[in-house]
Amino acid sequence: MPDPILVERDGEIATVTLNNPAKRNALNKAMWIGLRDVFRDLSDDEQLRCIVLRGAGDEAFAAGADISEFEAERANPDQARAYDQLLREALEAIYLCPVPTVALIKGACMGGGLQIATQCDIRVAGDNARFGAPIKFLGLAMPSPEIESIMRICGPATMNEILLEGRVYKADEAHIKGLVGRVVAVDAVEAEAYGTARRIAEGAPLTARWHKAFIRQQTTPAELPVEQAEKSYFYFDTADFKEGVDAFLNKRKPEFKGK
Numbered sequence: 001m002p003d004p005i006l007v008e009r010d011g012e013i014a015t016v017t018l019n020n021p022a023k024r025n026a027l028n029k030a031m032w033i034g035l036r037d038v039f040r041d042l043s044d045d046e047q048l049r050c051i052v053l054r055g056a057g058d059e060a061f062a063a064g065a066d067i068s069e070f071e072a073e074r075a076n077p078d079q080a081r082a083y084d085q086l087l088r089e090a091l092e093a094i095y096l097c098p099v100p101t102v103a104l105i106k107g108a109c110m111g112g113g114l115q116i117a118t119q120c121d122i123r124v125a126g127d128n129a130r131f132g133a134p135i136k137f138l139g140l141a142m143p144s145p146e147i148e149s150i151m152r153i154c155g156p157a158t159m160n161e162i163l164l165e166g167r168v169y170k171a172d173e174a175h176i177k178g179l180v181g182r183v184v185a186v187d188a189v190e191a192e193a194y195g196t197a198r199r200i201a202e203g204a205p206l207t208a209r210w211h212k213a214f215i216r217q218q219t220t221p222a223e224l225p226v227e228q229a230e231k232s233y234f235y236f237d238t239a240d241f242k243e244g245v246d247a248f249l250n251k252r253k254p255e256f257k258g259k
Contacts (some may be wrong), residue, residue, distance in 0.1 A: 005034030006056070007042075012043060012049040012201045013194070015097075017056050018116075024060035027112040028069050029083065032090045035116070039093035049201035049208070051097070052193055053120055054104040055113070058186070061105045061129070062113025067138070067248050077237060084143055087112065091149055094119035095216070098209045099234040100200045104193035105129045115146055118153045120181070121212065124193040126186030127223070134166035137254060139244035152176045152219050189247060 006017040016038055018025045025222045042048060055061040074080050094101065094116065103120035111133045117123055133150075138161060142163060151159040158177045161167065184192045198210060240254075247254035 003034070004031040005038050006029070007038055012047065012199045012205075013052065014045075014048055014050075015052045015054065016042075018062050018113075018197050019056045020066070021055075021057040021059070023066060024063035024108055024205070025055040025057075025061050026066040027116075028066040029086065032086050032112075036086070036090035036093045037233050039090070039097050040098060043093070043097045045099070048099050049205050050197040050198050051099050051101045052093070052104055053101060053116070054193075055106065058106050060108040060113070062102070062110070062116060063108040064113060064133075066113030066244060084146070087115075088145055088151070091115055091119050091146070091208055095149070098212060100208050100212060102193050102200070104189060105180065106189060111194060114179070115149050118150045122196055123180040123182075124173065124189060124196060125171045125180040125183050126189035127171050127183055128186045129171040129174070130168050131171075131179050132166065132168040133162050136163065136166045136167065137244060138236060138248060139240035139254070140241075184249070197238055 002019055004019055006015075006019045008015045008017075016035075017025070018031060018035070020026055020028065020031060039051075042051060101120040101122070103117040103123040105117060105123060105125040107116050107126075107130065107131055108130055109117050109125070109131050114131055114133055145161070147159060150162070154162075154177055158179075161177075168185050169177065169179070171180065175183045182192070183203060244254050
């Protein structure tokens with residue numbers, strides 16, 4: 001199996017790559033673990049001035065969760081709770097990383113991919129990028145802390161659209177809704193993202209880290225009540241969840257019963 005997360009260094013700039021191109025960088029457990037550990041390690045590197053986060057290949061940043069591992073890893077509330085704790089640790093490692101981060105987005109940026117991208121400080125997308133979280137078709141609900149990770153970027157109105165409609169947004173609409181900061185031609189997105197990283201690296205590195213910390217202090221919400229967080233796992237015991245996963249794996253339209 002290839003390394004799930006790749007790390008390359010070019011002087012003061014590091015590139016972190018989600019590496020599952022055969023599945024359009026669909027996110028599995030090994031990738032979440034790798035992402036968490038890599039960002040924790042990079043956070044301790046005082047020589048680093050910027051991190052570019054991207055997906056392998058040109059088809060996707062990350063096309064969401066790897067549904068094929070649900071039966072083994074996310075089949076019931078206990079498994080889901082443990083898995084989501086790991087997912088949250090990875091997202092937090094990106095969000096709390098003191099080093100400025102730039103997401104370089106090509107192709108699909110869906111579900112967990114959207115969560116990852118929205119933890120970055122700056123998002124640069126190619127005009128072939130697509131965004132969304134259509135998990136309603138799986139009978140899943142996005143846990144509250146993960147909703148917050150996207151909503152602090154786009155606001156509650158757009159978050160309602162993302163989750164309730166389950167639409168997939170083209171890059172220009174995602175830009176209007178605040179999900180990405182800029183959109184360029186797909187053949188220019190690498191130059192724009194790395195140009196952004198170089199501009200960040202040219203500044204005083206301590207100032208960049210202070211600015212990140214100050215902004216984070218202004219946008220950190222109050223801690224979610226435990227009982228509300230626990231509601232995030234009830235759906236794993238529903239017939240609709242089982243129907244949604246089966247329909248996805250068998251490439252058919254789900255028939256939800258509200259049970």
